[in-house]
Amino acid sequence: MPVRHGLLALLGEGPSHGYQLKVDFEARTGGSWTLNIGQVYTTLARLERDGLVIEVDDPEPDPDRRTVAVTDEGRKVAEEWFATPVEVGTPPRDELTIKVLLALAAPDLDLAEVLQQQRRVTLESLQELTRRKRALDPDTDLAALLQIDAEVLRIEAQARWLDQVEQRLAVGRRPATS
Amino acid sequence: MNTTRTTTIRPGLATRAPGTEHERGDAMTAVLDIHELHRTFGSGHTAVTALDEVTLSVARGELVAIMGPSGCGKSTLLTLAGGLDEPTRGRVLVEGHDLAEQRADARAELRRRTIGYVFQELNLLPGLTAAENVSLPLELDRMRLREARRAAHAVLEEVGLTEHADRFPEDLSGGEQQRVAIARALVGDRRLLLADEPTGALDSVAGEGVLRLLRRACDERGAACVLVTHDAAQAAWADRIVFLRDGRVVDHAGAATVSLGGGR
Numbered sequence: 011m012p013v014r015h016g017l018l019a020l021l022g023e024g025p026s027h028g029y030q031l032k033v034d035f036e037a038r039t040g041g042s043w044t045l046n047i048g049q050v051y052t053t054l055a056r057l058e059r060d061g062l063v064i065e066v067d068d069p070e071p072d073p074d075r076r077t078v079a080v081t082d083e084g085r086k087v088a089e090e091w092f093a094t095p096v097e098v099g100t101p102p103r104d105e106l107t108i109k110v111l112l113a114l115a116a117p118d119l120d121l122a123e124v125l126q127q128q129r130r131v132t133l134e135s136l137q138e139l140t141r142r143k144r145a146l147d148p149d150t151d152l153a154a155l156l157q158i159d160a161e162v163l164r165i166e167a168q169a170r171w172l173d174q175v176e177q178r179l180a181v182g183r184r185p186a187t188s
Numbered sequence: 189m190n191t192t193r194t195t196t197i198r199p200g201l202a203t204r205a206p207g208t209e210h211e212r213g214d215a216m217t218a219v220l221d222i223h224e225l226h227r228t229f230g231s232g233h234t235a236v237t238a239l240d241e242v243t244l245s246v247a248r249g250e251l252v253a254i255m256g257p258s259g260c261g262k263s264t265l266l267t268l269a270g271g272l273d274e275p276t277r278g279r280v281l282v283e284g285h286d287l288a289e290q291r292a293d294a295r296a297e298l299r300r301r302t303i304g305y306v307f308q309e310l311n312l313l314p315g316l317t318a319a320e321n322v323s324l325p326l327e328l329d330r331m332r333l334r335e336a337r338r339a340a341h342a343v344l345e346e347v348g349l350t351e352h353a354d355r356f357p358e359d360l361s362g363g364e365q366q367r368v369a370i371a372r373a374l375v376g377d378r379r380l381l382l383a384d385e386p387t388g389a390l391d392s393v394a395g396e397g398v399l400r401l402l403r404r405a406c407d408e409r410g411a412a413c414v415l416v417t418h419d420a421a422q423a424a425w426a427d428r429i430v431f432l433r434d435g436r437v438v439d440h441a442g443a444a445t446v447s448l449g450g451g452r
Contacts, residue, residue: 169420
């Protein structure tokens, strides 16, 4: 569960409280993941129950918030998380792949046009991401930039796969649309 | 942060019907106008049609990407747009001048003063410094040396290479060399940039730097740029993407009517 490990990792940098953790988590992940404040408190409660975080005195006490710190055990869990590569796993069933595979043998269907329509939409998504990227400053918006890079690469893979389908079938010899 | 869900529909781009090109910008501001361009190589039954009735208009400040697989005619299109080859049929107008109607010397001058080329092979002269490479086109155009060097330094500053002005190409990284090549293409206020796979030899971050520069040349200098690429992530830097297949325009992208939604 990345939220649990994400909060432990942030607490590794120093004690904090629920709302601040939510703000930091979102800022540090480039705004790619919005946390529900209720989810943050529930997660913190579980971490506290498991002895991974502990309530500490706040230098500026505020009755509305509880400041927590990571325990040695919690620090160990965060370290293990960083040290363990994320499983690449099997991708979820992808509608595009399925659609193209079925289109291969579908009667009365212009496969080249199916591929080109998808390519257009894919490229327009990439254009939208690139517009967002253009507005970012590589020095100050690193997290957001890296997050967009990841998304660009994911969508780019789709565009390249469409090209590859076309190359394998050599349907590119015929115009895709009239 | 990126939770914007606004939908942008730019005028003239909502439809992809042929003939909407001019609606984007005033036809008067088109830097490059290509009309029903046709190029056949060879003759008789061995004739190969590289370009077939291609019409395209690129306005001031616009970056247009031409995308397609190898052999689709995209490099032929760029060569014809730059007056480096002559079409079998059809017309190419650069800032309103029909290339075919120009005398050879006038066409050469138009090419030198208006059009900048950026290729994958950088073609920098190894015996000249970055600044000398950049000022060379101006010197060939008989501009005074001092003036040419001043212009070269100004454009090198624009591409972030002021400190490397006196270095030779071999002392620069691939990305820096390509920035010199772009500076050379821009120098002398050329208004039409023709780029053929300009990031081919670069890693993706350096390649993105090159695309940012092309983008800035359009946004800030008002240059018109045609970028030929087979790479989707690069084409995405363009305002419009034209898809070529077997010498024909088969589709356009760039309407940007769909937002990704963000906040995933």
